Amino acid sequence: MANQIYPCLWFDGQAKAAAEHYCSIFKNSKISSENQFVVNFELNGNKFMGLNGGPMYQFSPANSYVIECETQEEIDHYWQKLGEGGIYNQCGWLDDKFGVSWQIVPRVLGELMADPEKSPRVIQAFMQMTKFDIQTLLDA
Missing domain, CATH: 3.10.180.10 (2,3-Dihydroxybiphenyl 1,2-Dioxygenase, domain 1)
Structure with missing residues (x-):
């Protein structure tokens, strides 16, 4: 199985809100899994991870x-x-x-x-x- 490469976006507690926002904009998009730290979602079939990592990075x-x-x-x-x-x-x-x-x-x-x-x-x-x-x- 080949390695899959996808971006992880670091949010300050807004990962789910961001994923929902992006999924509302792009066709063929969905949230595939979530927990309190990570939201996995797809935009036009491209995988993304949203991480609730805190305010350390912008x-x-x-x-x-x-x-x-x-x-x-x-x-x-x-x-x-x-x-x-x-x-x-x-x-x-x-x-x-x-x-x-x-x-x-x-x-x-x-x-x-x-x-x-x-x-x-x-x-x-x-x-x-x-x-x-x-x-x-x-x-x-």
Whole structure:
């Protein structure tokens, strides 16, 4: 059996609340087990562990979760739902109300960045954005 790798998110007593919040946002998501210290949950089939570890550690943007979106509607959904009560940052980044950092990015961004002629214009366009706008990137 292969080793499974998944993130453990350290919360100060809010692991269950965070897991419930995330499961309400992502399709195909569920809490699979819980006790007073640990909540195991899945988001879009990806396993996560929430740990009620106390106040010793805080989240930072040095560890973020990327959500690659096909459509503007998906970007809008995750941006609004995850950002509610949190902090919106530049270039598709946000910190949710639990302090976890997320990057909400269009799938097409990689293709646009791979085009050496278009890439500088795309960079200039997205440096002006908080939430990504796919059409603006395509038009750059």
